Amino acid sequence: MRRLVKTPRLIAAAAREVRRADRGGTLLATFYQLLGAVAALGVVAAGKLTFDALLTPDHAAVGLTPALLLLALATAVSGSVGPLQTQQHRILGERVSQRVWDRLLDTTARADLVTYESTGFATALERVRQHALTRPFAVTAALLGLTGSLLGVTAMSVVLLAVEPLLLPLLLAAGIPAVLLARWASRTEFAFAHRLTALFRRRHYLQELLTQRPYAAEVRAFDATGPLRARHDALNADVNAALSKQVRRRQLIAALTTLGVATALTGALLAIVQLVQTGRIDLAEAGAAAIAVRLLSGQLGTLFGAIGGLLESAPFLADLERFVASGPEAGPRGHKHDLVDRVSLRGARFSYPGLERPAVDGVDLEIRAGEVVALVGENGSGKTTLAKIVAGLYEPDDGVRRWDGTAMPAPDVRASVTVIFQDFVRYQMTVRDNIVISGDGVDPEAAARSAGLLPTVRGLPDGMDTMLGRDLDEGVDLSGGQWQRVALARALHRDTPLIVLDEPAAALDPRAEHELFTNVRATLGGRAALLISHRFSSTRMADRIYVMDAGRVVECGTHDELMAAAGQYAELYRLQSAAYR
Numbered sequence: 001m002r003r004l005v006k007t008p009r010l011i012a013a014a015a016r017e018v019r020r021a022d023r024g025g026t027l028l029a030t031f032y033q034l035l036g037a038v039a040a041l042g043v044v045a046a047g048k049l050t051f052d053a054l055l056t057p058d059h060a061a062v063g064l065t066p067a068l069l070l071l072a073l074a075t076a077v078s079g080s081v082g083p084l085q086t087q088q089h090r091i092l093g094e095r096v097s098q099r100v101w102d103r104l105l106d107t108t109a110r111a112d113l114v115t116y117e118s119t120g121f122a123t124a125l126e127r128v129r130q131h132a133l134t135r136p137f138a139v140t141a142a143l144l145g146l147t148g149s150l151l152g153v154t155a156m157s158v159v160l161l162a163v164e165p166l167l168l169p170l171l172l173a174a175g176i177p178a179v180l181l182a183r184w185a186s187r188t189e190f191a192f193a194h195r196l197t198a199l200f201r202r203r204h205y206l207q208e209l210l211t212q213r214p215y216a217a218e219v220r221a222f223d224a225t226g227p228l229r230a231r232h233d234a235l236n237a238d239v240n241a242a243l244s245k246q247v248r249r250r251q252l253i254a255a256l257t258t259l260g261v262a263t264a265l266t267g268a269l270l271a272i273v274q275l276v277q278t279g280r281i282d283l284a285e286a287g288a289a290a291i292a293v294r295l296l297s298g299q300l301g302t303l304f305g306a307i308g309g310l311l312e313s314a315p316f317l318a319d320l321e322r323f324v325a326s327g328p329e330a331g332p333r334g335h336k337h338d339l340v341d342r343v344s345l346r347g348a349r350f351s352y353p354g355l356e357r358p359a360v361d362g363v364d365l366e367i368r369a370g371e372v373v374a375l376v377g378e379n380g381s382g383k384t385t386l387a388k389i390v391a392g393l394y395e396p397d398d399g400v401r402r403w404d405g406t407a408m409p410a411p412d413v414r415a416s417v418t419v420i421f422q423d424f425v426r427y428q429m430t431v432r433d434n435i436v437i438s439g440d441g442v443d444p445e446a447a448a449r450s451a452g453l454l455p456t457v458r459g460l461p462d463g464m465d466t467m468l469g470r471d472l473d474e475g476v477d478l479s480g481g482q483w484q485r486v487a488l489a490r491a492l493h494r495d496t497p498l499i500v501l502d503e504p505a506a507a508l509d510p511r512a513e514h515e516l517f518t519n520v521r522a523t524l525g526g527r528a529a530l531l532i533s534h535r536f537s538s539t540r541m542a543d544r545i546y547v548m549d550a551g552r553v554v555e556c557g558t559h560d561e562l563m564a565a566a567g568q569y570a571e572l573y574r575l576q577s578a579a580y581r
């Protein structure tokens with residue numbers, strides 16, 4: 001019942017979306033609908049005039065030739081409206097799709113990282129994304145079809161009422177099962193889409209693995225094309241089975257709907273024959289009624305199709321509305337703050353949804369202005385998670401984060417901290433755009449120089465304006481280490497008082513790594529840094545080193561203090577340096 005109440009509201013909202021997306025286009029499309037309805041009425045009227053002229057020349061209002069000309073004109077207009085509408089719908093559908101996309105992109109932009117990383121969000125986004133591309137077309141076409149066919153149905157109904165009132169309820173009765181069948185179709189279609197989104201996501205992932213450049217080398221090196229393809233084909237088989245079942249269901253619904261309309265049409269035509277035989281209507285009236293019945297059944301088909309389309313789209317529109325509403329309100333933009341004293345965490349705790357053990361468990365940490373602080377620890381000990389809390393990407397479940405002694409809002413923290421992750425993004429854009437995408441900041445050439453990127457840039461055909469990456473088939477690809485310097489330049493360009501560098505030297509050669517860490521303070525130019533690295537030789541120069549284990553800080557001090565303490569740090573350090581002896 002609630003669905004029935006909500007459907008008109010959703011359809012009204014969809015109509016508003018269509019109008020807002022393209023006011024002029026909506027008017028034009030509505031005009032075509034009206035023209036179609038008027039032309040259909042013209043066909044009936046001209047048909048009646050033609051029959052009159054043929055059968056009762058004495059009483060005919062106009063002669064046969066003008067009646068035939070009028071019939072030809074009305075038929076031509078009626079026939080040409082369809083193609084005009086089809087083309088107009090393409091523009092309107094695209095505009096509506098763009099508007100829906102704008103809403104989706106606004107919602108995803110507002111979603112914080114925790115929301116984004118939750119699996120429910122990704123699946124809902126995928127479902128809405130898929131249908132945001134197709135549903136607006138369906139809703140636009142259905143709404144216009146509804147308007148036009150309502151007009152047509154009204155006009156034809158008036159004609160039928162004038163000829164024989166009994167014919168009308170006979171035809172309209174066909175609508176009741178058609179609407180019920182459309183509601184059934186709508187329910188099955190939404191359930192089907194829900195089920196298939198997960199399959200589509202998995203299949204899409206495998207398609208990416210099998211076709212995208214970043215995976216090409218490893219997939220070939222492991223000869224993994226075959227096994228990946230087998231998984232892909234198994235998913236295809238699942239999709240095919242589900243699709244066949246759904247298509248059979250929809251074919252049954254379509255057949256039942258057509259059967260209903262055809263039965264009503266046949267009934268009406270039989271009634272006309274009966275009326276002529278009993279002398280209640282003459283042949284001219286019967287001819288006009290037969291045309292009206294034929295056209296009315298066509299208009300009813302369009303009307304029920306439109307209602308069905310709207311009913312089918314309603315749950316998807318509701319899904320879109322829910323998704324858009326689920327996003328947080330657009331918050332104020334963050335403001336960059338200077339760091340005068342320190343950033344600190346007290347008792348910070350953070351658990352990922354669905355995981356029992358906290359990834360960060362009661363951590364105290366501080367980074368003073370201009371300091372280089374290192375985070376070390378085994379895989380999965382919580383370093384990256386902690387860095388995300390420091391950078392304002394995650395809010396701690398417990399504990400506090402302070403900036404110069406005050407609890408600063410997360411958007412301000414994000415505006416004041418720069419983070420480069422170990423899996424940084426390789427933007428398929430120019431070198432300059434790869435750097436300046438981090439926001440307003442220092443001169444991009446100066447950032448490139450500090451990151452040791454200038455020798456690479458000099459070797460590129462268009463220097464800083466060279467397109468990078470091969471994903472879009474137009475750029476120059478860089479080595480892993482060169483890309484890492486681009487990422488470092490991006491971080492240095494942003495000019496915030498604190499930079500988080502997660503494994504900034506993972507892809508650098510030994511000389512480059514040595515240069516980066518021996519000159520790190522000069523490179524940072526007075527900014528504070530939180531440095532995450534597994535290479536203890538790189539972090540030993542830090543002002544303070546935090547050692548993490550299972551989400552907790554287990555040791556803290558300078559390299560010398562930690563070596564003297566002979567704890568976990570000293571053990572890991574010795575293990576690593578032994579490998580080089």
Ligand SMILES: Nc1ncnc2c1ncn2[C@@H]1O[C@H](COP(=O)(O)OP(=O)(O)OP(=O)(O)O)[C@@H](O)[C@H]1O
Binds near residue numbers: 359377378385
């Ligand atoms: N987005 C996420 N969703 C769920 N769990 C996560 C997520 N990111 C990390 N984890 C879990 O949190 C724990 C800490 O991960 P984190 O990435 O912080 O460790 P790390 O010390 O940086 O590891 P590494 O040295 O391997 O980079 C791990 O158990 C990991 O599985």
